[in-house]
Amino acid sequence: MEYELDDAPDRIQNDFVWEWLSTEAYWGRQRSRTDFDAQIAGAWRVVGAYRRDTGEQVGFARAVSDGVTFAYLADVFVLEAHRGHGLSKRLLQLMIDDGPGRAFRWMLFTGDAHGLYEQFGFRAPDATAMVRAAR
Template identity: 80%
Template sequence: MDYDLDDDPARIQHDVVWAWLSTEAYWGRWRTRADVETQIGNAWRVVGAYRSDTGEQVGFARAVSDGVGFAYLADVFVLEAHRGHGLGKRLLQLMIDDGPGADMRWTLFTGDAHGLYRQFGFAEPDQSAMVRPALARRTSG
């Protein structure tokens, strides 16, 4: 199967992104559809992977940045039926190395796929990094 990748925000299929992030992602399931829409709309860059024959979106990555020296990678996924075709690597290649942030400092938080991210220069933080965890979210009810 052939795939196309690009960083055109107008091509992102929000229903596909929402469906995966709200059910499959082990991170951030507390977000509402409106939250995800806001994150996509405010992203510095988004990259999508699409089936060449149907145009169906099968992968996604989002980044926020100051546009000069720092970028944060988030919400990277490839639909399970399309894994094993190198799409994760291609998403990161387009997002990081082939994009306008190739020389920036990139960060991400992830509990998996460390081997993939290491191929793009990610490493565990050293003593120069500090993180403030999110505050507990209040649920309505």
């Protein structure tokens, strides 16, 4: 099966992304649909992965940024049936290395896929990083 990736915000299938994030993601299930819509509307960049034959969306990544020096990577996923085709790497390549933020300091919080993110330069935070936990 062939896939194409695109960073056009108007191509993102919001209902598809919302359905996956609200039922499958271990992170952020506390979001309401209104919260999700606000996050999509306020995103600095979004990247989608699509089946070339049907246009069906099968993967997603979102970033928040000041557009100058830093970006936060969020909501990265590929449907299980479409894993094993390098789509996660392609999503990250387009989002991080091929996009306007390639020289930025990138951040993310994740409980899995550390090996994938390490391929794009992510490491444990250094002494300059601090985090305030959600309340």
